[in-house]
Amino acid sequence: MAEQIKDFVLSRSEQVPVVAKTDVVVVGGGPAGLCAAISAARNGCSVTLIERYHHLGGMASGGMVLVLDDMVNQGDEIVTTGIVSEFVDRMAQQDGAVYPPPEDCVKSWEMWQKWSRWGCINFHETGMPQSILHAVAFDPDAWKRVSLDLVREAGVNLRLHSWFSEAIMDGPLVKGVICQTKLGRQAIMADMVIDATGDLDLASSAGASFINGQYIVTTVFRLMDVDTDKAEAFQYAEPEAYKKLDREARRVIGGSWGMWWLKTPLPGVVWCNCPHMTGYDGLSPEGMVAAEYEGRERMMNMLAFARENLPGFENAKMLGAAEQLGIRQTRLLQGEYVVTKDDVKSRRHFSDSVCRGRDYYTPYRALLPKSIDNLIVAGRHYSVDSAGQKMSREIPPCMAQGEAAGIAVSLALNAGSALRDVDATLIQKGMRHQGADPGDVPSSNALVEEMEG
Numbered sequence: 370m371a372e373q374i375k376d377f378v379l380s381r382s383e384q385v386p387v388v389a390k391t392d393v394v395v396v397g398g399g400p401a402g403l404c405a406a407i408s409a410a411r412n413g414c415s416v417t418l419i420e421r422y423h424h425l426g427g428m429a430s431g432g433m434v435l436v437l438d439d440m441v442n443q444g445d446e447i448v449t450t451g452i453v454s455e456f457v458d459r460m461a462q463q464d465g466a467v468y469p470p471p472e473d474c475v476k477s478w479e480m481w482q483k484w485s486r487w488g489c490i491n492f493h494e495t496g497m498p499q500s501i502l503h504a505v506a507f508d509p510d511a512w513k514r515v516s517l518d519l520v521r522e523a524g525v526n527l528r529l530h531s532w533f534s535e536a537i538m539d540g541p542l543v544k545g546v547i548c549q550t551k552l553g554r555q556a557i558m559a560d561m562v563i564d565a566t567g568d569l570d571l572a573s574s575a576g577a578s579f580i581n582g583q584y585i586v587t588t589v590f591r592l593m594d595v596d597t598d599k600a601e602a603f604q605y606a607e608p609e610a611y612k613k614l615d616r617e618a619r620r621v622i623g624g625s626w627g628m629w630w631l632k633t634p635l636p637g638v639v640w641c642n643c644p645h646m647t648g649y650d651g652l653s654p655e656g657m658v659a660a661e662y663e664g665r666e667r668m669m670n671m672l673a674f675a676r677e678n679l680p681g682f683e684n685a686k687m688l689g690a691a692e693q694l695g696i697r698q699t700r701l702l703q704g705e706y707v708v709t710k711d712d713v714k715s716r717r718h719f720s721d722s723v724c725r726g727r728d729y730y731t732p733y734r735a736l737l738p739k740s741i742d743n744l745i746v747a748g749r750h751y752s753v754d755s756a757g758q759k760m761s762r763e764i765p766p767c768m769a770q771g772e773a774a775g776i777a778v779s780l781a782l783n784a785g786s787a788l789r790d791v792d793a794t795l796i797q798k799g800m801r802h803q804g805a806d807p808g809d810v811p812s813s814n815a816l817v818e819e820m821e822g
């Protein structure tokens with residue numbers, strides 16, 4: 370945690386140049402923000418998308434989070450479609466995405482051996498073998514390329530290298546945003562704003578209520594020159610010896626899920642979703658620097674161990690750590706409705722559900738702050754409690770939130786209304802029209818209460 374600050378200086382006030390005027394400004398070009406921008410633009414809005422880094426994709430590319438999860442419910446229906454499917458199809462066309470065909474999505478040892486190292490297993494199942502399901506292993510650069518293509522094709526005004534710093538307020542309305550750039554501060558004026566920063570930067574600056582959540586952080590990395598066939602052959606031929614070595618490897622890295630390495634679309638390159646580290650604040654520069662130091666030390670220890678001990682890793686080399694530190698949770702909106710862990714676990718259905726992931730449904734109200742009329746959020750900082758967010762923050766559902774938010778702003782603009790007055794059934798229709806599943810029809814295993822709300 371950052372130390373308590375005791376000294377302050379008064380900053381100058383200044384004339385800030387207005388570099389764009391737009392119907393909608395989306396802040397944050399991660400999975401949620403990309404889909405929000407594309408969706409709003411396709412619905413007829415002029416859209417400016419602001420991103421602090423030189424690439425699009427957030428955790429999915431810069432954070433090197435390389436498996437799309439939470440795409441199917443327990444009934445094996447694919448529930449995250451729409452723009453999510455477009456990303457998958459386009460990446461696959463560039464050899465940048467791998468996923469099991471429907472006939473392989475069964476529960477058998479044969480399929481487990483074929484697909485588990487791609488991360489396409491039901492991690493929520495405790496018994497072995499876990500079922501194979503529709504999840505997508507992808508390449509981060511393919512994600513960046515597809516993002517740029519889709520954004521350009523939709524006619525979005527893209528402003529990279531622009532770090533959001535402040536909301537321009539007029540009562541309950543956000544009139545625009547100020548970004549820090551190499552050329553100094555710049556303003557973008559807009560009628561509707563979408564916060565997709567993942568850390569609620571815009572909504573918190575605009576005065577929305579939030580809580581400070583926290584979860585493990587991870588300096589994800591990739592190794593190259595791994596003989597994955599040899600590594601897998603060892604795992605299945607000598608399970609006891611493998612288990613012993615794998616336990617030791619996970620002790621060396623000091624914090625990982627069971628499957629600490631997964632295959633990627635690049636032969637010989639594996640994705641390591643570790644080391645997980647606790648106690649770091651994903652908003653504080655001091656905390657993030659400390660995590661970079663610790664994470665890099667731990668990953669080099671792991672590489673040395675793997676080269677020395679693990680069949681298939683003898684020639685492995687460090688391909689590199691992710692450009693962005695893996696932050697899962699910071700500020701969480703406390704908006705018109707706060708989704709709870711119980712809602713997620715019990716698969717509670719909401720009549721104003723506008724998107725879904727796995728077996729959970731997101732009500733429109735969980736994207737809306739209480740006090741601001743023209744601001745909506747999409748992504749991992751949505752209105753949810755900390756425990757609920759840990760179970761409902763995967764990439765595809767965040768993308769679906771963005772797609773729904775893009776439709777909502779276009780409806781509000783057309784009606785000249787506040788976002789909270791938009792009829793959720795119209796967003797649901799818009800999602801269906803775009804090929805996405807808004808979760809309006811509950812699956813058979815959903816908790817549907819008589820008086821939904």
Ligand SMILES: Cc1cc2nc3c(=O)[nH]c(=O)nc-3n(C[C@H](O)[C@H](O)[C@H](O)COP(=O)(O)OP(=O)(O)OC[C@H]3O[C@@H](n4cnc5c(N)ncnc54)[C@H](O)[C@@H]3O)c2cc1C
Pocket residue numbers: 396397398399400401402419420421422425426427428429432434435436437438439531532533534565566567568570586587589642694695696697747748749750762763764765767
């Ligand atoms: C280590 C790790 C492993 C994970 N594993 C998986 C997994 O296996 N499968 C899965 O589906 N999900 C996984 N997740 C979750 C998933 O990656 C995130 O929840 C998801 O990416 C959230 O998307 P988002 O668009 O809300 O936020 P982000 O991906 O964080 O994107 C936010 C974007 O906003 C930009 N931004 C932020 N602040 C500003 C600012 N002030 N000005 C301008 N731009 C700004 C960022 O640069 C970024 O591009 C994992 C997450 C982590 C960290």
